[in-house]
Amino acid sequence: MRTEGDRESDNVEDQRGMMGGRGGLVAGGGVGTIIIALLVYFLGGDPRAVLQPNSGGGGAPSGQLANPSNNPAEEKLVKFVKVVLADTEDVWRDQLPRQTGKQYRNPHLVLFTGRVQSACGMTSTASGPFYCPGDEKVYIDLAFYNELSRRFKAPGDFAEAYVIAHEVGHHVQKILGITDKIDAQRGRVSKEQYNRLSVRLELQADFFAGVWAHHGQKGKHFLEPGDLEEAIRAASAVGDDSIQKQTQGYVVPDSFTHGTSRQRMAWFKKGYETGDISQGDTFNSNDPN
Numbered sequence: 581m582r583t584e585g586d587r588e589s590d591n592v593e594d595q596r597g598m599m600g601g602r603g604g605l606v607a608g609g610g611v612g613t614i615i616i617a618l619l620v621y622f623l624g625g626d627p628r629a630v631l632q633p634n635s636g637g638g639g640a641p642s643g644q645l646a647n648p649s650n651n652p653a654e655e656k657l658v659k660f661v662k663v664v665l666a667d668t669e670d671v672w673r674d675q676l677p678r679q680t681g682k683q684y685r686n687p688h689l690v691l692f693t694g695r696v697q698s699a700c701g702m703t704s705t706a707s708g709p710f711y712c713p714g715d716e717k718v719y720i721d722l723a724f725y726n727e728l729s730r731r732f733k734a735p736g737d738f739a740e741a742y743v744i745a746h747e748v749g750h751h752v753q754k755i756l757g758i759t760d761k762i763d764a765q766r767g768r769v770s771k772e773q774y775n776r777l778s779v780r781l782e783l784q785a786d787f788f789a790g791v792w793a794h795h796g797q798k799g800k801h802f803l804e805p806g807d808l809e810e811a812i813r814a815a816s817a818v819g820d821d822s823i824q825k826q827t828q829g830y831v832v833p834d835s836f837t838h839g840t841s842r843q844r845m846a847w848f849k850k851g852y853e854t855g856d857i858s859q860g861d862t863f864n865s866n867d868p869n
């Protein structure tokens with residue numbers, strides 16, 4: 581992905597090395613713990629049982645904040661995240677009013693380490709990146725990108741960009757009122773039906789990520805050879821991008837089962853090929869081939 585000289589977003593909140601809530605600094609637990617937590621999640625368990633506060637070894641010494649600027653590779657990644665977020669702002673501020681008549685408002689993106697407090701509750705790194713409709717913020721622990729590359733075998737900068745674009749896709753759903761509509765169904769339909777709606781919500785976020793890529797490419801020509809494959813690999817690999825704990829009555833889209841790899845790739849591709857929001861009604865249309 582070409583990003584040289586691109587604008588960086590001002591809407592990134594850097595909370596790395598801080599702890600979101602009670603109890604002071606949490607010593608991250610390290611990559612090993614995260615892997616175990618992910619495994620627990622894939623096997624159907626609750627990774628929070630593994631990633632409880634104070635259970636981790638390693639990380640910054642208690643009471644001392646990690647200094648985020650000590651690691652040049654990580655700072656490069658932070659810059660990249662800011663550029664990608666700015667790219668999503670540019671595309672959606674232009675396309676959302678143009679295609680739907682609705683104004684776009686920029687979400688914030690919070691970088692955190694270990695655990696974070698949001699309007700959706702306390703969440704740990706094991707949940708993966710997520711969007712909280714309650715405060716309209718995207719939350720990412722950069723450690724997730726190591727997982728994406730190593731554990732999920734989906735490396736590459738455009739894979740990383742896709743992850744952000746997917747979460748921003750949930751923000752677009754919030755603005756369009758789709759999140760509330762699905763939330764209103766909770767308790768009124770069967771658990772199976774509600775789970776199905778949640779999957780369709782996820783697939784639509786993939787579709788919106790594709791719509792972003794379409795218009796970003798049109799306006800900025802940011803794609804390099806292999807980029808789309810990177811995103812598709814990521815869409816396929818991290819089917820379960822989050823298990824956000826939900827509170828306060830909000831739907832948290834990533835709390836539920838995601839679609840299959842095939843479905844996710846298909847909807848991302850359709851968004852990329854059409855760039856047309858109206859073709860992304862994942863709730864009432866069949867999956868593209």
Ligand SMILES: [Zn+2]
Pocket residue numbers: 746747750782785821833834
């Ligand atoms: Zn999602």
